[in-house]
Amino acid sequence: MHTDLVAALDIGGTKIAGALVDGGGRLLVRAQRPTPARQDGETVMRAVAEVLGELSGSPLWDRAGAVGIGSAGPVDASAGTVSPVNVPGWREFPLVDRVRAATGGLPVELIGDGVAITAAEHWQGAxxxxxxxxxxxxxxGVGGGLVLGGRLHPGPTGNAGHIGHISVDLDGDPCPCGARGCVERIASGPNIARRALEQGWVPGPDGDTSAAAVAAAARAGDPVAVASFERAAQALAAGIAATATLVEIDIAVIGGGVGKAGDILFTPLRKALTDYATLSFVRRLTVVPARTGTDAGLVGAAAAALTRTPDVTAASR
Incomplete structure (x- = not known):
């Protein structure tokens, strides 16, 4: 059997996307369903099965040798389960077993969505x-993943590199995760917007209070909006510097909606990094915007499946 493709799933709180992906990262067939995030777990699984059903209807399906899944977390790759914060019906849901069953026993590789985007950026991006x-x-939120020694480093449960929950402010605000002063509590989009509003930023006539609106105000010179992005940049810089100091990375790539803010984020971020990344071996660290777009989750899930397929295809012959 010729298996040169993989099936990829990107599972989030808004949509469940699927694709058949070739060894060059091209998405050959796509399927998508809205995530019934407020429904029970079986209803969510039905949407996943519909996406897989649509993919398996393609004549190319027979060439798929494995399935890669990038899911909102937390995930537990060692147990094959997912408990996405924004999908309450799934708590320790046995997604790997269910997808394996739905695909006639194909091998399944599960990673968190931050690790998936890391895989995509390392394979195709910045x-x-x-x-x-x-x-x-x-x-x-703020998620992440690591590439170490040229290989994706998901860790035993698939959550390594979860920089959003490094504490960078010991006496900071309580974070929903239970700790204090986490990067996410300072640098995520909703927290950038919340802080700007608390400090007196007034949204425009359209009433848009998103981080993108704060970024637009910052570009127009609003000092409160500028300050909220500078604070986010400082938190990101501290988290990036801590990571670089621990494991010697030489590049940090930032994607997601806030990453699209451009110089409003990257200029203060690069400046703050010089304050935190001070040791000789972390001074050469560069920070750049992500290059892979909205398909990053699918591309990364495919990358995770492809890197494990040599033994898979041998086993399935």
Whole structure:
């Protein structure tokens, strides 16, 4: 049997996307369903099964040798379960077993969504050619993943590199995770917006209070908006510097909605990094925006499945 493709799933609180992906990272067939995030776990699984059903209807399906899943977390790759914060019906849901059953026993590789985007950026994006990298997603939350020694480093449960929950402010605000002063509590989009509003930022006539609106105000010179992005940049810089000091990365890639803010984020971030990344071996660290777009989750899930397929295809012959 010729298996040169993988099936990829990208599971989030808004949508469940699927694709058949080739060894060059091209998405050949796509399927998508909205995530019934407020429904019970079986209803959510039905949406996943519909996406897989649509993919398996393609004549290319027979060439798929494995399934890669990037899921909102926490995930537990060692147990094959997912408990996405924004999908309450799934708590320790046995997603790997269910997807294996739905695909007639194909091998399944599960990683968190931050690790998936890291895999995509290392394979196709801004971290390409770098053997040691941190890739971050800064949006509603702050996630991330690591490439160490040229390989994706998901860790035993698939959550390594979760930079959003490094504490960078010991006496900071309580974070929903239970700790204090986490990077996410300072640098995520909703927290950038919350802080700007608390400090007296007034949204425009359209009433938009998103981080993107704060970024627009910052570009127009609003000092409160500028300050909220500077504070986020400082938190990100501290987390990135801590990571670089621990594992010697030479590039940090930032994606997600907040990553699209451009110079409003990157200028203060690069400046703050010089304050935190002071040791000789972390001074050469560069920080760049992500290059892979909305398909990053699918591309990364495919990358995770492809890197494990040599033994898989041998076993399935």
């Amino acid at each position: 971290a390409r050619g770098h053997d040691n990298a941190l890739c971050m997603v800064v949006s509603t």
